[in-house]
Amino acid sequence: MKLLLTSGGVSNQSIRDALVDMLGKPISESTALCIPTAMYGGLPGTAVLTWRQIAGQSPNPMVELGWKSVGMLELTALPSIDSENWVPMVRETDALLVCGGDVLYLHHWMRASGLADLLPSLSRTVYVGLSAGSMVMAPNVGEEFVGWRPTEAGDHTLGMVGFSMFPHLDNVRCPENTMADAEKWAARMPVPGYAVDDETAIKVVDGAIEVISEGHWKLFDQPGR
Numbered sequence: 001m002k003l004l005l006t007s008g009g010v011s012n013q014s015i016r017d018a019l020v021d022m023l024g025k026p027i028s029e030s031t032a033l034c035i036p037t038a039m040y041g042g043l044p045g046t047a048v049l050t051w052r053q054i055a056g057q058s059p060n061p062m063v064e065l066g067w068k069s070v071g072m073l074e075l076t077a078l079p080s081i082d083s084e085n086w087v088p089m090v091r092e093t094d095a096l097l098v099c100g101g102d103v104l105y106l107h108h109w110m111r112a113s114g115l116a117d118l119l120p121s122l123s124r125t126v127y128v129g130l131s132a133g134s135m136v137m138a139p140n141v142g143e144e145f146v147g148w149r150p151t152e153a154g155d156h157t158l159g160m161v162g163f164s165m166f167p168h169l170d171n172v173r174c175p176e177n178t179m180a181d182a183e184k185w186a187a188r189m190p191v192p193g194y195a196v197d198d199e200t201a202i203k204v205v206d207g208a209i210e211v212i213s214e215g216h217w218k219l220f221d222q223p224g225r
Contacts, residue, residue, distance in 0.1 A: 001119055001120070001122050001123070001125055001126075001127045001160075002022045002124075002125070002126045002127065002204070002205045003126075003127045003129070003137060003160075003161065003202075003203070003204040003205075004018060004019055004022060004126060004127065004128045004129070004201055004202075004203055004212075005129045005134035005137060005161075005165060005201060005202040005203075005204065006128065006129060006130055006131075006134055006198075006200075006201040006202075007130075007131060007134070007165075007167035007168055007169070007196045007197060007198045007200060007201070008059075008060050008130070008131070008167075008168070008171075008197075008198025008199065009058075009060030009061045009062050009130050009198075010061045010062065010065055010128070010201075011060070011061060011198055011199055012199050012214045013214075014212050014213070014214050015199075015201045015212050015214075016065070018201065018203050018210075018212045019065075019095075019126065019128065022126045022203070022205065023094055023095065023126055025094075027065050027066050027067055027068075028066050028067070028068060029068055030067055030068055030094040030095060031067065031068050031069045031070075031071075031092070031093050031094045031095070032063070032067045032069070032070045032071070032093060032094065032095040032096070032097050033070070033071045033072065033073045033089070033090065033093045033095070033096055033097065034053070034054055034062065034063050034070055034071070034072050034073070034097045034099065035072075035073050035074075035075060035096060035097065035098045035099060035133070036050045036053055036054055036072065036074065036099045036101075037074060037075040037076060037099075037101070037105070037106055037109050038098070038099055038100055038101030038102055038103065038105060038106035038132040038133060038136075039053065039099055039100070039101035039102075040076070040101065040102075040105065041101050041102025041104070041105025041106065041147060041148040050099075053099050054072060060100070060130055060131075060198075062097045062099065062128065062130055063097060067095075070097075071089070071093075073086065073089075073090065073096075073115075075106075075109040075110060075112075075113040075115060076109055076113070078113035078114060078115070079112055079113055079114075083114065087114075087118065090115070090118060090122070090125075091118075091121075091122065091125075093125065094124075094125065094126060095125065095126040095127075095128055096122075096125060096126070096127050096128065097128050097130070097133075098127065098128065098129045098130065098133030098134075098136070099130050099131075099132075099133055100130045100131030100132045100133055100167075101131075101132050102132060102147045102148045103132035103135045103136050103141050103145055103147075103157060104141075104146060104147065104148050104149065104150055104155070104157070105147075105148040106132050106133065106136050107136050107150075107156075107157045107158060108148075108150050110136065110158065116158055119158075119160065120160075131167045131168065132145075134165055134167065134202070135157065135164070135165050135167065136157045136158055137157070137158055137159075137160045137161045138157050138158070138159070138161060138163060138164040138165060138191070139156065139157065139158075139159040139161075139162070139164065139190070139191055140154070140155045140156050140157060140159075140164060140189070140190070140191070141155050141157055141164060141165075142155060142164065142166075142185050142188060142189055143155055143188070144176075144181070144185050161204055161209075162191060162192070163191055163192045163193060163194060163202075163209075164189055164191055164192075164193045164194075165193065165194050165195075165196060165202070166181075166182045166185050166186070166193060166194065166195040166196070167196060167198075168197070168198060169182060169195045169196055169197040169198075169200075169216065169217065169218075170197055170216070171197065171198060179195065179218065182195035182218065182220075183220070186220035186223075189220070189223055190223050191223050192219065192220060192221045192222075192223060193219075193220045193223075194211070194217060194218070194219055194220075195217060195218045195220070196211075196213075196215075196217040197213075197215040197216050197217060198215065199213060199214045199215025199216075200212065200213040200214075200215050200216070200217045201213070
């Protein structure tokens, strides 16, 4: 897949330009599916927050970019319906917009729904992650980001990229996400890690990594240090 892993959504022109380049056509000619599942993982006010994200009324731009069409794919519903009712739709969609929330809850339902198994075959699809929707692509996320706990212990996630992400760097609404906090997080991680603010995204295409930023970020490229 082509990955656009953001902390705060498509929050500036540089990230938007990267998205258009990855799509290979204008957003207005592209279709998208919004995946809000992570938002249900224990966050307060989930019903209202989820509606705002889907309706394009959140501070993190995703669905309101001017898509040709936007649908919703709720992962918790997929195990109860036939795969032919949703797999072709996913394969035909240009972009998956994967919302933030609880990363381990999202990981659980990506596995349980079958979407995780489908993702590697979506070679032309652009995966746009927001916060937890980006972090879930990492091998693990760090104990700092463990909220909802699955039956199995640990902080392991999909491992579709070889690095982890520390989002919302220096965001005033996330006082525990300072650069000093990121350094402590990185010191315990077994893989390289990117600390990124909400004006930064990581683009991954064919294994090549590019940081797209109008803000600030830092790469901790020596795991455990």
